[in-house]
Amino acid sequence: MSKSTVPTSVIRRLPRYYRFLGELENQGALRISSRELSERMGSTASQIRQDFNCFGCFGQQGYGYNIKELREKIGNILGVNAISPMILLGAGNLGKAIATHIDFEKRGCRLIGIFDSNPDVQGRIIGELEVKSTDLLEEFCKTEKPIAAVLCIPKTETAAAAAQLISYGIRAFWNFSHYDLKFEHSDIIVESVHLGDSLMTLAFGLHKITGESDSGR
């Protein structure tokens, strides 16, 4: 099965496998069985075998998987060595945190420009990049040809900014705004991070335990 035919559900699990295998490699481990890996990852051994079979990685009966080999294979599927140039829009607290906290290059990307419409933050240095005015976006995209953009801008500005960026050649978004880009631009790659949704899921869990202890009193 080629990389383009690996199911999306499997693809979404690959970064986590990749991360775990990296940890194991750092610890000096050479091989791991699907059973051990499944215990570590809170999955089942058969799920793991199925996932890896998708891209032709078969463990050896009684020996398990070669960690280095498996990690390389997953890294190649994910494209971690094919560096894609990205820009970031919105140099507020969140944008700054993303730009400084995330190791883009380890994940197949390179941050080559940061832009903000607010003159107060333009000129500031974040990481190794100077925040530029959004007026310079078109020219920058023409010459530097970024292919993706991180959106750390308010929801109300996202639709217009995305349309503009798409016209400048951007084909993918890492979207932190709560605006649903995929609906309008079905041909564009969108990976959304909804931090609020994540917090709500946690709140649900909390509500359950506090509700239970309340009723148990």
Added chain:
Amino acid sequence: MSKSTVPTSVIRRLPRYYRFLGELENQGALRISSRELSERMGSTASQIRQDFNCFGCFGQQGYGYNIKELREKIGNILGVNAISPMILLGAGNLGKAIATHIDFEKRGCRLIGIFDSNPDVQGRIIGELEVKSTDLLEEFCKTEKPIAAVLCIPKTETAAAAAQLISYGIRAFWNFSHYDLKFEHSDIIVESVHLGDSLMTLAFGLHKITGESDSGR
């Protein structure tokens, strides 16, 4: 079906439904059919009907769902009105962004304390909270009784910090470090945000389109 028996897979979709329904309400909409909702959410009508049936919300044939009612029901299940007190550990760029960018109260939580072990950031004001020394954690937890903690600390510090916090009564973590807490503390609620994994998923999509255009040249 009570809230505790709604399947986890459905629960994970509820924040998104809740968000969409809120947008519709803001736009003045009163009712929506499962078909319309599914188109908007990139899902199927039958999936949506199934999900809502789980908690006894049935659309009316030909009329669809009452948006306000449905949103309230979902909000109650998620516990958005049962405010849980939380603390945040790690007032670096990411911690600062989380503390200022996220509307905790809208999601059933309240941020009541921010802590950092670094004296350089202690005393700074983030939002309306002063960053406190982690030396004060035990005392603070005793008196203020936070139930959950946001972890924006380095991976290497996460295991020790989590164990300490659990001993102080913390029962849930919103975990931004790449440390796998669930493995050691199966009785604790953990909601992890792996930003790096998300970026890798985007990079995979990019790798696919750039790879395709390369081979097409």
